[in-house]
Amino acid sequence: MTKRALISVSNKDGILDFAKELVALGYEILSTGGTKKMLQDNNVPVTAVDEVTKFPEILDGRVKTLNPLIHGGLLGKFDDPSHQAQMTEHGITPIEIVCVNLYPFVETISKPDVTWDDAIENIDIGGPTMLRSAAKNHQYVTVIVDSKDYNQVLEELKGHGATTLETRKRLAAKVFRHTAAYDSYISNYLTEEDFPENLTMTYELKQTLRYGENPHQKAAFYQKRLGSDFSLAFATQLHGKELSYNNIQDGNAALQIVKEFDIPAAVAVKHMNPCGVGTGESIGEAFDKAYEADSTSIFGGIVALNREVDAALADKLGGIFLEIIIAPSFTDEALEILTKKKNIRLMTISFAQEKQDQFKVVSVEGGLLVQEDDKFGFNEADIKVVTDREPTEEEWEALKLGLAVVKHVKSNAIVVNDTQMTLGIGAGQMNRVGAAKIALEQAGSKAKGAVLASDAFFPMSDTVETAAAAGITAIIQPGGSIKDQDSIDKANEYGIAMVFTGVRHFKH
Known part of the structure; x- marks a missing residue:
């Protein structure tokens, strides 16, 4: 029986050597388009698919491979x-190996100047159909979608004359993950609704992690291929140990805060909460302020x-035990200083924020919660001064930072x-x-003349009373x-300026 392999790939890495090895093992290669030309140009014997189908x-x-003479060879047992008799009757030869990867749809839509027509023409039809046919029939057919699998397939063919069922099953599962992801990218590109009836998302494995939140929990880090550049998923690690699960959580929290600022800003985070935020005319001054804000909690934190x-x-940074430092860049001199610390993780990240994720996804038992990112800030707020006294110019600046x-x-x-x-x-x-008491106790005497920001309304006037006792002025x-009026009355009683934004910022 003629041994056939069908090869049609857009990513041609390693395909020439793979095809040559198959020919040496006695396989007839079927191919189309650019793959066929490449093989022919390199003197690899190849049969055009239209020679098999007798249809151009x-x-x-x-339309190239959508033909019973191809899919019969992929799906026949x-x-x-009964299958063999029908295949003989119709002149169908089995195809034992399928090596296909798909039109570069994601690469196409990633281009800033992509047109709608370009995107649509890069939706592959024949490729996924062949892959699914071969993967369904993995009992008999070896299907390869990833060049990383070429060597194992060749080793098994050379060693045993065939691949193992275990390998074919693994490769088939990989194919269905691949085609599902491919369709997910297409559906998301075409979808205009914020919350469609089916939510399909694709994440690619970036790295397996040593453990999760705790050492007894397994964990991995996945990234969105078309996700935000302003994220740890697309950061460059220049130095240090591998990121941990908790590092990634804390690093993400720090980035979400620091992106609020256009002026030089430094953010220190512990357990996904800021322990210190500072701004200044220089980044050095900003860090000094962030450190001064809580010089105890910053120990072992993320900056x-x-x-x-x-x-x-x-x-300064090298004099503190820090897990991660994230910045747009480091000078050569800075790297020379910081890389003396073996374990500290140094990360660079793009601060060009044009490509931000619009929705946040959180897993819950049995499902996902999806919501818009909270981009509401001071400039979007309908600010209302509700007390007799308005904030001073200095208090306004402080209130903006607090919010x-x-x-x-x-x-x-x-x-x-x-x-x-x-x-x-x-x-x-x-x-x-209770939250106010903790914040005011930490501030100590520095609370006198400072301002206070709250993520949600005061259900009663006790928070204002506590703030006034500490010397808060706005x-x-x-x-x-x-009971807003009770809080307003209490603020007026103590001469505190109070403003409403009209929007709460719960973060659970």
Whole structure:
């Protein structure tokens, strides 16, 4: 019986050597288009698919392999007498090996100037159909979609004359994952609804992790191929140990905060909450403020910076135990200083934020929660001064910073700050006055003359009372409680300026 292999690939890495090896093993190669030409140009014997089908490629190549003489060879059971009789009757020869990868749809739509017509023409039809046919019939057919599998297939063919069923089953599963991902990219490109009736998402394995949140939990890091460049998934690691599950969570939290700022800013994060945020005229000054905000909690934390790290700043950073430093870049001198610490992870990331993810996805038992990213900030707010006294110019600047930070703190959340840095942060508390007490206690005497930001409204006036006792002079909060007037009255009693934004920022 003639041994046939069908090869048609857009990614031609390694295909020439693979085809030559198959020919040496006695396989007849069927091929089409550019793959066929490449093989012919390199003196590899090849049979055109249209020689088998006796039907030419038509419709600008849209129809080539969609033919019973091809799919019969892919789907026929090699040991079923009825199938064999029908294949003999119709002149169908079995195809034992299929090596196909698909039109570069994702690469095409990734181009900034891609047209709709270009995208549509790069939707592969024949390729996925052949792959699915061969994968369904993996009991008999070896199907390959990834060049990484060429060597194993060849080793088994050379060693045993055939691949093992275990290998064919593994490769078939890989094919169905591949075609499912391919269709997912297409459907997402065509979908205009925010929340379609079926949500399909594709993530590619970036790395397996040593463990998850705790050592007894397995974990891996997947990335969206068309995801945001402003993410750890697309960051470059220059130095240090492999990222851990918790590193990735904390690093992501730090990035979400630092992207709020256009001016030089530094963010220190522990357990997905900021422990210090600082701004300044230089990145060095910003880091000094972030460190001063909580010099205890920053130990073992993650630091994100939105300006290049120079030697002077590297000296400061190198004097602290940090897990990760994330920045747009490091000078050579800074790298020389920081890489003396064997384990610290140094990451660079693109701060060009044009390509941001629009929706956030969180897994829950049995499903997913999907919501829009919280991009609402001070400039989008319908700001209302609700007290007798308006904030001073300095207080306005501080309130803006407080609002930018508090939206990223776990609820219930309170941030106490001045114009350049956080002074105290109360996070994840079951009641708001409890969060305020933590933030104000951390701020200590620095709370006098500072401002306070809250992620949600005050259900009663006790938070204002507590803030006033600590010396807070201005408050920003969403408003919306049925007891808002009690808080307004209390603020007026103590001469505190209070403004409402109209929008809460719960972060669970």
